[in-house]
Structures are given as structure tokens and as C-alpha cells.
Amino acid sequence: MSHSIVRHLVVKDLRLAGPLVTGSFVLGVLSLALSPWSGVAFFVGGSVFVVTLVLLNVMLVSMSLMNERKDKVRVFLLSMPVSTSEYFVAKLVSSLLAYVVPSVLLTLAAIGLLVATPLPNGFIPLTVAVSVHCLLYFCVYLAFALVSDSQGWMTTIIVFGNVSISFVIPGLINMTSLNGTLGAETAVWKADTLGFIAIELVLAVVALVISFIVNSRKTEFI
Amino acid sequence: MSSQQRLHALDAVRAFALLAGIVLHATMSFFLPIPAQDVSQSTVLATVFSLIHPWRMTTFFLIAGLFARLVIEKRGTRGFVSDRAKRIVVPLVVGWVILAPLTIGALIWGVARTADPAAREAMSAAVAAGTGTVGAFPLVHLWFLYYLVIFYVLLLAVRAAFSMLDSAGRVSGVVDKIVRPLLGSYVAPFVLGLPLFAVMGFDPRIVLMGGIPTPDSSLIPQLPALAGFGTAFALGWFVHRQLDLLGQWRKRWIGHLVIGLALFAAYSYLPGLKPGTTAAWLPAEWGTTPFAVCYILGIWYLSFGVIGAALKLCANESPARRYLADSSYWMYLAHLPIVFFLAAALAKVPLHWAIKFPLILGITIGVLLASYHYLVRPTWIGEILNGRRYPRARAASPQPNGPTGPKRGLKPRAVDGEFGAASQPQPSDATTAAAAAALAAEPPLAELVRATKRYGTTVALAGLDLEVRRGEVLAVLGPNGAGKSTAISLWLGLLQPDQGEARLMSRSPLDVEARREVGLMLQEVVLQPTMRVRELIALTASYYPSPLTVAQTLELTGTKELADKLASKLSAGQKRQVQFALAICGRPRLLFLDEPTVGLDVQARETMWRTMRELIAQGCSIVLTTHYLEEAEALADRVAVLARGELIALGTVDDVRSIVSRKKITCSSALPVGAVRAWPGVVDATGDHHRMQITTADAEAVVRRLLASDQNLRNLEIKQAGLAEAFAELTKEAA
Numbered sequence: 001m002s003h004s005i006v007r008h009l010v011v012k013d014l015r016l017a018g019p020l021v022t023g024s025f026v027l028g029v030l031s032l033a034l035s036p037w038s039g040v041a042f043f044v045g046g047s048v049f050v051v052t053l054v055l056l057n058v059m060l061v062s063m064s065l066m067n068e069r070k071d072k073v074r075v076f077l078l079s080m081p082v083s084t085s086e087y088f089v090a091k092l093v094s095s096l097l098a099y100v101v102p103s104v105l106l107t108l109a110a111i112g113l114l115v116a117t118p119l120p121n122g123f124i125p126l127t128v129a130v131s132v133h134c135l136l137y138f139c140v141y142l143a144f145a146l147v148s149d150s151q152g153w154m155t156t157i158i159v160f161g162n163v164s165i166s167f168v169i170p171g172l173i174n175m176t177s178l179n180g181t182l183g184a185e186t187a188v189w190k191a192d193t194l195g196f197i198a199i200e201l202v203l204a205v206v207a208l209v210i211s212f213i214v215n216s217r218k219t220e221f222i
Numbered sequence: 223m224s225s226q227q228r229l230h231a232l233d234a235v236r237a238f239a240l241l242a243g244i245v246l247h248a249t250m251s252f253f254l255p256i257p258a259q260d261v262s263q264s265t266v267l268a269t270v271f272s273l274i275h276p277w278r279m280t281t282f283f284l285i286a287g288l289f290a291r292l293v294i295e296k297r298g299t300r301g302f303v304s305d306r307a308k309r310i311v312v313p314l315v316v317g318w319v320i321l322a323p324l325t326i327g328a329l330i331w332g333v334a335r336t337a338d339p340a341a342r343e344a345m346s347a348a349v350a351a352g353t354g355t356v357g358a359f360p361l362v363h364l365w366f367l368y369y370l371v372i373f374y375v376l377l378l379a380v381r382a383a384f385s386m387l388d389s390a391g392r393v394s395g396v397v398d399k400i401v402r403p404l405l406g407s408y409v410a411p412f413v414l415g416l417p418l419f420a421v422m423g424f425d426p427r428i429v430l431m432g433g434i435p436t437p438d439s440s441l442i443p444q445l446p447a448l449a450g451f452g453t454a455f456a457l458g459w460f461v462h463r464q465l466d467l468l469g470q471w472r473k474r475w476i477g478h479l480v481i482g483l484a485l486f487a488a489y490s491y492l493p494g495l496k497p498g499t500t501a502a503w504l505p506a507e508w509g510t511t512p513f514a515v516c517y518i519l520g521i522w523y524l525s526f527g528v529i530g531a532a533l534k535l536c537a538n539e540s541p542a543r544r545y546l547a548d549s550s551y552w553m554y555l556a557h558l559p560i561v562f563f564l565a566a567a568l569a570k571v572p573l574h575w576a577i578k579f580p581l582i583l584g585i586t587i588g589v590l591l592a593s594y595h596y597l598v599r600p601t602w603i604g605e606i607l608n609g610r611r612y613p614r615a616r617a618a619s620p621q622p623n624g625p626t627g628p629k630r631g632l633k634p635r636a637v638d639g640e641f642g643a644a645s646q647p648q649p650s651d652a653t654t655a656a657a658a659a660a661l662a663a664e665p666p667l668a669e670l671v672r673a674t675k676r677y678g679t680t681v682a683l684a685g686l687d688l689e690v691r692r693g694e695v696l697a698v699l700g701p702n703g704a705g706k707s708t709a710i711s712l713w714l715g716l717l718q719p720d721q722g723e724a725r726l727m728s729r730s731p732l733d734v735e736a737r738r739e740v741g742l743m744l745q746e747v748v749l750q751p752t753m754r755v756r757e758l759i760a761l762t763a764s765y766y767p768s769p770l771t772v773a774q775t776l777e778l779t780g781t782k783e784l785a786d787k788l789a790s791k792l793s794a795g796q797k798r799q800v801q802f803a804l805a806i807c808g809r810p811r812l813l814f815l816d817e818p819t820v821g822l823d824v825q826a827r828e829t830m831w832r833t834m835r836e837l838i839a840q841g842c843s844i845v846l847t848t849h850y851l852e853e854a855e856a857l858a859d860r861v862a863v864l865a866r867g868e869l870i871a872l873g874t875v876d877d878v879r880s881i882v883s884r885k886k887i888t889c890s891s892a893l894p895v896g897a898v899r900a901w902p903g904v905v906d907a908t909g910d911h912h913r914m915q916i917t918t919a920d921a922e923a924v925v926r927r928l929l930a931s932d933q934n935l936r937n938l939e940i941k942q943a944g945l946a947e948a949f950a951e952l953t954k955e956a957a
Contacts (some may be wrong), residue, residue, distance in 0.1 A: 002734075004764075005765055008761065008764045008765065012761055016750065016752065028553075047825045067539075071746075071747065071748035072747045072748065073747060073750075074742060075716055075744065075747070076742060076804075077739065077765075078714075078715075079715075079716065079737065079742040080737060080740075080742070080762070080765045080766070080808065081619060081735075081737045081738040081763055081765055081766060081767070081808075082734070082737075083734045083735050084732075092269045124792055129544045150823065179684045214476065219715075219718045219732065220716070220717050220718055221717075222711055222716050222717055
């Protein structure tokens with residue numbers, strides 16, 4: 001595998017994703033800035049924060065992989081001295097960078113906001129868990145987009161991913177460990193919260209590994 | 223995927239199912255008292271057993287159903303009956319006479335050696351009770367042949383009934399319509415498992431027997447086996463009616479295996495590995511039903527997964543696999559006495575199962591392979607079992623049994639006897655002849671060798687042979703759907719041939735090295751709208767080892783004035799120019815151009831042609847697909863005409879012009895058509911004296927001779943065949 005080719009592809013993808021990443025980051029910061037003002041603002045800000053992560057996920061993958069496939073750019077690239085593994089690794093790296101960097105920064109900013117303002121720090125585990133769930137959603141979506149050409153599958157993943165957030169947030173809030181500690185002055189990390197985060201991270205890695213294995217066996221690209 | 227590849231894969235999976243049976247039987251003494259209770263018991267081998275047991279025979283019967291229809295289609299009902307009698311009934315009867323006593327003898331010896339007196343008594347009582355029942359008969363492991371015979375008889379009866387009652391095939395059509403979407407999803411096992419669930423879903427024997435009870439002790443057909451294996455057999459039959467459905471298993475093989483393995487984990491966990499127990503946390507009133515659900519679904523998911531894996535991974539012909547596939551039938555028939563004897567002999571030896579199990583397996587397979595190679599394959603036994611006998615001298619290198627005759631369809635059409643020979647360069651003097659000979663001696667830059675590609679049932683390419691030589695422009699022409707794009711995709715490694723081979727720079731097109739010297743201009747590629755032309759060229763050039771500079775590329779393609787324009791601001795013609803620049807910026811030795819001049823004005827087209835000629839002068843080769851015949855005439859050294867995936871004409875541009883320059887003469891003449899056809903300059907003559915049609919490359923000479931030979935010649939008409947007409951004629955013939 002040529003690192004130089006991978007670097008070129010990553011730089012190209014990051015450059016193309018730049019406006020989307022910047023826009024999402026700005027939107028995320030605005031949502032956080034809105035949060036401390038009142039209870040309603042906190043709710044709206046939190047919702048926009050999650051929507052921002054989902055939007056970045058869906059649009060990034062659509063733009064980087066699905067449109068590239070539809071516009072025959074992938075065929076063009078793979079007809080050049082670019083191997084499928086270089087293409088796959090470049091897509092993986094660029095997509096992860098374009099998503100993980102802003103989402104981690106936004107999550108850190110959210111934690112910073114909770115720490116720096118009178119908002120209860122008990123929300124920190126919930127914020128981290130929700131961010132990790134959004135990361136899992138992104139990784140699963142990315143994994144499917146890397147191996148499947150089916151628009152139907154992609155739509156299904158988006159539907160399930162979005163619905164999963166609607167279940168996960170109330171589920172986390174009702175979890176015994178978080179339920180009583182959301183309003184606490186300090187963040188309380190219990191085993192089931194950590195377990196949830198660990199499982200989601202493992203699943204995210206598994207999704208990407210499976211897509212790598214499937215992709216490495218692929219020989220047809222049209 | 224071609225039908226031949228499917229057969230290779232299905233042969234492989236059938237062999238796998240049979241050989242897995244040998245492994246399965248070799249595990250038994252390490253966790254069951256059959257044929258002997260080994261001193262070293264193994265949970266691992268119990269797990270192996272319960273992983274193999276569910277899918278093995280279901281897969282076998284599914285493929286048996288599929289092949290049954292194939293044989294009936296190929297040989298008719300009478301031929302089918304005769305074939306099955308020879309290959310199934312004879313081995314069943316003869317095999318039983320020889321193998322059953324040996325197997326039962328080994329079993330009795332093993333039990334007598336290892337079971338304690340109480341267990342021996344219990345087994346004797348069970349055997350005595352069994353022999354007292356109606357129809358009791360020790361079929362041993364040959365029960366599968368007995369059930370095959372039952373299914374064949376049922377099949378012929380149902381087929382005869384339907385041919386009388388439903389001659390229009392409406393019922394089969396309805397079943398086809400149900401089977402198609404079912405196999406196109408992951409839910410098929412839920413439907414296919416229903417018959418077995420109805421029979422065994424609430425039957426505790428499904429746990430006690432570790433699945434479908436093996437119907438090896440009675441001649442009366444057992445309902446669970448009929449339901450489970452009969453469904454598989456029927457499914458195989460219906461899948462053969464729509465063979466493209468195999469692609470669904472091929473596509474979903476990983477998914478099916480993953481679900482199957484998850485179900486395996488579940489049905490292994492529910493009762494535990496000790497027969498007769500259930501998971502403590504399940505409500506007692508649920509009984510064995512959860513196990514039955516997981517097990518029955520597991521049967522189907524694992525079967526589909528295994529078949530799909532074979533279709534994906536074993537599609538190509540492999541002599542070794544073919545040999546094993548041929549030998550598997552014999553090996554399975556003969557294995558059980560050997561396995562049981564070895565298990566009984568080793569049962570009391572104080573060695574770990576990890577040593578004894580491979581030993582049993584290794585000795586058994588060694589003996590069976592040797593006996594197959596020397597006693598079966600080259601003899602009448604092999605002819606009965608495999609349908610053919612391999613002479614001893616060739617026994618080690620089997621020949622493919624697929625059709626090897628000439629390919630179907632039109633041969634590349636010879637234009638004035640030049641094609642084939644005309645596919646070589648046509649030198650006009652000694653120097654060019656020498657140069658042409660030198661070029662011809664070089665390996666082609668790209669070649670397709672009997673390349674076949676199908677999309678479902680559509681044949682995109684049918685055994686295409688085509689090559690691109692150094693320094694030539696090969697124009698690939700043909701109507702839409704002729705296979706031009708598929709051919710280029712095979713050359714570039716974007717698709718893989720189902721059969722045959724594609725090579726690029728004497729390597730596999732998947733090899734990146736091969737693509738370092740290739741450029742591509744596609745029609746539909748969208749240029750990144752937010753990038754400037756200069757940036758696009760620089761980015762594309764960065765993937766190549768020694769590209770042209772951006773300035774050189776812009777200069778060569780006449781796109782300097784576009785350099786700082788955003789791609790989104792380019793007109794359609796300008797985008798084509800930029801795509802051309804991207805194709806050549808890597809300094810390619812071979813350039814693929816797909817309709818390069820569509821949408822270009824005259825000046826831009828001239829510039830592009832000039833650049834192409836410069837590249838050709840530098841030794842670059844070009845594959846040009848175009849609908850503009852004049853473009854092909856202006857640039858191409860050779861022209862290949864494709865239609866319906868076949869090469870229907872191949873030759874130099876002059877050869878093609880000779881088609882174009884032909885004329886058609888129509889007249890009423892008393893001259894015999896056969897005699898006219900033999901005249902010099904006449905390519906073809908048809909019709910009768912009322913209306914004769916003559917195709918000629920020398921109309922004037924033929925007309926003169928017609929007039930001289932027949933004073934009564936009437937209705938003379940001469941028509942010039944146009945360029946488009948000639949190609950329309952060629953492609954119409956192929957349609």
C-alpha cells in the first residue's frame with residue numbers, strides 16, 4: 001500500500017469535506033452556546049447538538065462515498081494506480097477524521113460548558129454516552145457505505161440510526177445508574193454507563209473491521 | 223456467474239457435505255457411546271458435531287433436488303430413471319450388502335469393548351425393541367440413498383400428476399413467484415422451517431437426538447426426515463427453475479453464516495451439550511420449543527451460508543477440488559466401517575482425543591483416497607458412482623467435463639477473407655512489415671481471452687477474444703448494450719470475468735502496477751465542482767509515478783485558458799476536454815477513451831485528435847469507443863465490432879471500408895445464382911431468376927459481365943451501401 005497515494009486521497013477528501021465539517025462545527029458550537037440560558041434553551045440546544053452530529057454523519061458519508069460512487073468518481077479513481085485497499089483506507093481515515101475530530105471537540109466543549117456553568121455536571125456521563133452512540137451510528141453507516149452500493153440499505157441504516165437515538169437517550173436517562181444522578185453536582189460514572197460506552201465502542205470497531213474484511217474480498221466496483 | 227461455475231461450486235459443496243459426514247462420524251465416540259465410549263471425552267468434538275449435523279444433509283438434499291431437475295432436463299424422464307437406478311439404487315443395494323454387516327460388526331465390537339454391563343443391557347434391550355417394530359431395518363448410513371429414492375419416486379409421481387392437471391405450469395409459476403422474493407431476503411428459513419417445525423417443534427426427540435432423528439433403522443419413511451429433507455429437495459428443484467437465484471445465496475453468504483452461527487450458539491446453549499437438559503432460566507412449560515426454533519432456523523441459515531460460500535469461493539474450476547468432489551461419494555459410502563472400527567480399536571488407548579481424533583480421520587481418509595484412486599476411479603465402480611471412468615494414465619489429472627465445443631453464435635466475420643489474418647498489421651513495404659512483425663511479437667498491452675460476463679441472465683460478453691497492441695488505435699464499435707463498456711471494465715479490473723481472463727500489461731488488471739500506465743476518459747464522470755481545472759490535473763497526476771506537469775498537460779490538450787476555472791463553471795464540451803487532460807496527465811502507455819468527442823465543437827475535436835496522434839506517435843495505444851464512424855476511420859488502425867456481447871467483425875479500417883464500399887445489385891436474370899456467386903468480385907448472391915441479389919465489392923465489373931452473359935437481363939438496380947447501413951447490417955445479423 002502506498003502511503004503517498006493514501007495521503008493524497010485523504011487530503012482530497014478532507015478538503016472536499018471542509019465546508020461541511022466547518023459548518024457542522026459552527027452549528028454545534030451555537031447549539032452549546034444556546035444551552036445555558038434556560039431550561040427550554042437547554043433542551044433545544046441539546047437536541048440541536050445531537051442533530052448536528054447526525055447531520056454531519058449522514059451528509060459526510062453521502063458526500064464522500066455515495067455521491068462519489070454515483071458520479072463515477074470511484075470508477076475513475078480505481079482505474080488509476082489506486083488499489084482498492086488504498087481507496088478503502090483513505091476513505092476510512094478521511095471519514096473518521098472528518099467526523100471524529102469535530103464530534104470529539106464538540107463533546108469536550110459540551111463537557112466544558114457543563115463544568116463551567118451552573119448546569120449540573122451529572123449530565124456529563126449522558127453527554128458522553130450519547131456522543132459515543134452517535135459515533136457507533138456513524139461507524140455502522142460508514143461501514144455499510146464502504147461495502148454496499150445499495151441506496152435501500154443506506155436509507156434503512158439512516159432510519160434505524162435515527163430511531164435508535166430516540167430510544168437510546170430516554171433509555172439512558174431511565175437507566176438506574178443515571179436516573180438519580182443527572183442533577184448531581186459531580187459526574188457519577190457507574191459500571192452500566194461505562195459498560196454501555198464500552199460495548200458501543202466495541203461494536204463500532206467490529207462494524208469497521210467487518211467492512212474491511214468484506215471490502216478486501218470485493219473484486220467488482222461497478 | 224456461468225452455469226459451469228455454478229456446477230463447480232455445487233459439486234464442491236455437495237462433496238463438502240459428504241466429507242463433513244466423515245468428520246462427524248469420527249467425533250462420535252468422543253462424546254457418545256457410539257460406536258464405543260472413548261476414554262478421552264471431548265466437549266470440543268461434541269461442539270463440532272452439533273455444528274456440522276444440522277446443515278449437512280439438508281444441504282445435500284437441496285443440491286440433490288437441484289441436480290435431479292438438471293438430469294431430467296438433460297436426459298428426459300426415462301434417462302433420469304435409468305441414471306438414478308445406476309448411481310443411487312445400485313450403490314444402495316450393493317453397498318448395503320457389503321457395508322451394513324461391517325458397520326454393525328464394528329459397532330457391536332465397540333460397544334462390547336467399552337460399555338459397562340448395564341449400558342450394554344440397555345442397548346441390547348433398545349435394539350431388541352427396535353427389531354420388533356414393523357419395517358425395522360438397519361439402513362446404516364446408506365439411509366440417505368434410500369430417502370433419495372423415495373424423493374425421486376415422489377418427484378416423478380407429482381410431476382406426472384401436474385403434467386396432466388396443470389399442463390400450463392401455473393402452479394409451478396406461482397411457486398416460482400413465491401420462491402424468488404423469499405430467497406431474495408433473509409426470511410426464507412422462517413418459511414422453509416415450517417414443515418419441520420410442524421412435525422418436530424414440540425417433540426422432545428429433537429433435543430434428545432440432537433436434531434432430526436436419523437432415519438437409519440426403518441424402511442417406513444419417517445415424518446421428520448421427510449419434512450426436513452423433503453423441503454430441501456423440493457427447494458433445490460425450484461431453485462433450478464430459476465438458477466439466477468443462486469446469486470442471492472452467493473451475495474448473502476456471510477450474513478447467512480453469521481446468523482446461522484448465532485443460532486448454533488443459541489441451540490447449543492439452550493439444552494447444554496448434554497442431551498436431555500434445558501436451560502434453567504427458561505420457563506419449564508416452553509419445553510424444547512425454543513431449541514427447536516433455533517435449531518430449525520439454524521439448519522437453513524447454515525445451509526444457505528455454506529452453499530453461498532461455495533458459490534462465492536469455489537466457482538472456478540480446480541482439478542484438486544474436482545478430484546475430491548468425484549471421490550467424495552465413494553469416500554462417504556465406504557467410510558463408516560473404517561471409522562467405527564478405528565474408534566472401537568482406539569477407545570481404550572490412553573491417549574488424548576486431540577491425538578486420536580486426527581489419527582482416526584487421517585487413516586480413514588488415507589485408506590479411502592487410496593482405494594478410490596486405484597480401485598474406483600479407473601474402474602467400473604467409478605463409472606457407476608461418478609458416471610464416468612478415468613483411464614489410469616489420466617486418473618491424476620481430471621479433465622473438465624463441461625462443454626468444450628466451439629462457442630455459440632457468430633464468429634468474427636471475415637471481410638473479404640482478411641479477418642483473422644487481417645487482424646495483424648497490414649504492412650505496405652518491407653520496413654513497415656518488419657516493424658509490424660516486431661510489434662506483433664510484443665505481448666499485447668491489454669487482452670481478453672474468452673471473456674464471458676453475465677449480469678443475472680443477461681449475457682454482456684460471450685467468450686470475447688480481443689487484444690490491444692502497442693502503438694495502435696483500436697476502435698471498439700457497437701450498438702448500445704453490445705458489451706463495449708463491459709469489455710473496458712474487465713480490462714481495467716473494475717469487473718471480473720465469469721469465465722475466461724482479462725489481462726492488462728501482462729498482469730491481472732487488479733494489480734496496481736498494471737494500471738500505472740493506463741489513462742481513462744469516461745463519459746459520465748462528474749468533475750469535482752469546487753476544484754479548479756489546474757487542481758484537478760495536479761491531483762490526478764499525483765496518483766501516477768511519472769506524470770506530465772500541469773503545464774505540459776494543459777499545453778498538450780489545449781486547455782490553458784481553462785486552468786483557473788472552477789469545474790462547475792465549465793461547459794459540457796470543456797468538461798470533455800478536461801476529462802481528456804486528466805486521462806493523459808499520467809503519461810499513459812494505454813489510453814481508454816469513451817466517446818471522447820461527444821459535445822465538442824469542431825476546433826476542440828481537431829485539437830483532441832491532434833493530441834491523440836501525438837500520443838500515438840510517442841508509442842501510446844488507444845482504445846476508442848465511439849458511435850462516430852468517421853472518428854474511427856480518422857484514427858483507428860483496427861476496428862472491432864461488438865453486438866450482444868460477441869465480436870462480429872475485427873479488422874483494419876480498410877477492411878471495414880471494404881464492407882462500406884460494397885454495392886448491392888438487384889436484377890431479374892435467367893443466370894443460375896450458384897454460377898454468379900462464383901464470379902470474381904462477387905461476395906454473395908441469393909434469390910432466383912425472378913429477383914437475384916448480388917453483393918459485390920466490384921459493381922462495375924459484375925454489371926458488365928451480367929449484361930454480357932444475359933441478353934434478357936431486366937430490372938437492374940445498383941445500390942451503394944452506406945457506412946451506417948453496413949454497421950446496421952452487421953449488428954442486425956448478430957441480433
